[in-house]
Amino acid sequence: MTALIELRGVRKTFGGFTALDDFSLSLREDTASMTAVAGESGSGKTTLARILLGFIQPSAGQVIYRGRDLTQMTRSEKQLFRREVQPVFQDPFDVFNPFYRVDHVLETPLRRYKLASSRREEAAMIEDALSRVGLRAADTLGRYPHELSGGQRQRVMVARAVLLRPRIIVADEPVSMVDASLRATILDELRTLNRDLGISIIYITHDLTTAFQICDNILVLYKGDVTEAGSVENVIGDPQHPYTQLLVSSIPLPDLSQKWGALDITLAEATDFTSRGCNFAPRCPKVMDVCRTKAPPRAMLDADRFARCFLFGEAPVLPAPDIASVFRPPDAVRASTIETRPSPRREQGS
Numbered sequence: 502m503t504a505l506i507e508l509r510g511v512r513k514t515f516g517g518f519t520a521l522d523d524f525s526l527s528l529r530e531d532t533a534s535m536t537a538v539a540g541e542s543g544s545g546k547t548t549l550a551r552i553l554l555g556f557i558q559p560s561a562g563q564v565i566y567r568g569r570d571l572t573q574m575t576r577s578e579k580q581l582f583r584r585e586v587q588p589v590f591q592d593p594f595d596v597f598n599p600f601y602r603v604d605h606v607l608e609t610p611l612r613r614y615k616l617a618s619s620r621r622e623e624a625a626m627i628e629d630a631l632s633r634v635g636l637r638a639a640d641t642l643g644r645y646p647h648e649l650s651g652g653q654r655q656r657v658m659v660a661r662a663v664l665l666r667p668r669i670i671v672a673d674e675p676v677s678m679v680d681a682s683l684r685a686t687i688l689d690e691l692r693t694l695n696r697d698l699g700i701s702i703i704y705i706t707h708d709l710t711t712a713f714q715i716c717d718n719i720l721v722l723y724k725g726d727v728t729e730a731g732s733v734e735n736v737i738g739d740p741q742h743p744y745t746q747l748l749v750s751s752i753p754l755p756d757l758s759q760k761w762g763a764l765d766i767t768l769a770e771a772t773d774f775t776s777r778g779c780n781f782a783p784r785c786p787k788v789m790d791v792c793r794t795k796a797p798p799r800a801m802l803d804a805d806r807f808a809r810c811f812l813f814g815e816a817p818v819l820p821a822p823d824i825a826s827v828f829r830p831p832d833a834v835r836a837s838t839i840e841t842r843p844s845p846r847r848e849q850g851s
């Protein structure tokens with residue numbers, strides 16, 4: 502397997518604080534995947550996104566793109582990386598210059614990377630990118646950012662990313678500022694881009710329901726450490742790590758006849774914890790003495806999932822550091838969209 506991007510043993514510290522630790526992940530060159538990164542606030546999701554995008558450098562470990570370490574790249578290699586790995590941020594308003602029409606945000610990258618040979622081709626490319634995210638050029642171009650809705654602005658940002666023909670989009674909470682009615686549509690468009698244009702998507706979110714609906718695989722972060730990873734069916738549909746169980750039990754249920762929090766996770770009292778032990782030990786309802794003193798193993802619960810926990814002492818340990826070694830290849834058969842995929846809480850029958 503050739504990796505398109507690879508994080509090897511990445512750690513990021515801010516002062517004495519570790520935001521991401523011992524993190525290894527690869528995305529394949531030959532398959533466009535959709536991977537969710539979930540976890541509560543402060544778990545390290547955005548730190549991971551910024552490292553993937555090359556915005557910040559890891560304190561230890563390497564980021565390798567197309568076989569080249571980011572820190573060793575030539576100018577042209579770096580330019581290719583910048584074009585092929587595109588961000589979509591939470592609040593698109595921050596990215597727009599209020600004094601320019603939205604055309605500017607679409608034309609500038611095309612010109613910077615010399616992707617169009619004429620103004621006519623440039624216009625056609627912009628029109629195509631806008632239509633891929635459900636916008637009509639006639640309704641969008643010529644307007645100022647404040648004249649668009651939040652959902653339209655976010656779609657323009659996705660169109661901008663698409664224009665550059667990226668291989669990877671790192672979408673950090675891309676719909677959290679968008680009206681609920683539009684969220685599903687925008688996420689479905691991301692999934693379509695993944696399928697039709699072969700773009701791998703890293704979807705960073707607090708929201709396990711949408712992660713379940715659009716992604717193939719997921720990794721769950723807690724205090725900078727991956728607690729559980731694997732296919733969304735396993736990790737969200739049948740969570741095994743006490744932290745993932747807590748997250749899944751917190752998904753609000755649309756059906757009022759079902760009880761919220763049916764998994765009955767009672768948090769242990771917070772206590773001091775040693776950095777050598779499990780990060781979740783102070784909150785874990787199933788904490789054991791060993792959890793406070795030793796780092797838990799990455800226990801392989803089945804072929805496509807591991808949980809970093811002492812509860813599964815009998816299970817074999819993940820043989821390689823690469824988290825993606827438990828990821829299920831994106832399945833072309835799973836052609837369902839957000840509207841047709843079920844809710845995760847319903848699937849696990851709670």
Ligand SMILES: Nc1ncnc2c1ncn2[C@@H]1O[C@H](COP(=O)(O)OP(=O)(O)OP(=O)(O)O)[C@@H](O)[C@H]1O
Nearest residue numbers: 515518519520540541542543544545546547548549
């Ligand atoms: N530049 C920085 N300086 C100091 N600490 C930082 C910096 N960036 C992030 N952190 C800390 O690292 C931890 C992880 O932050 P990060 O933004 O990655 O979390 P997150 O999971 O994305 O949270 P949220 O969902 O709230 O955005 C937090 O405790 C945060 O305070």
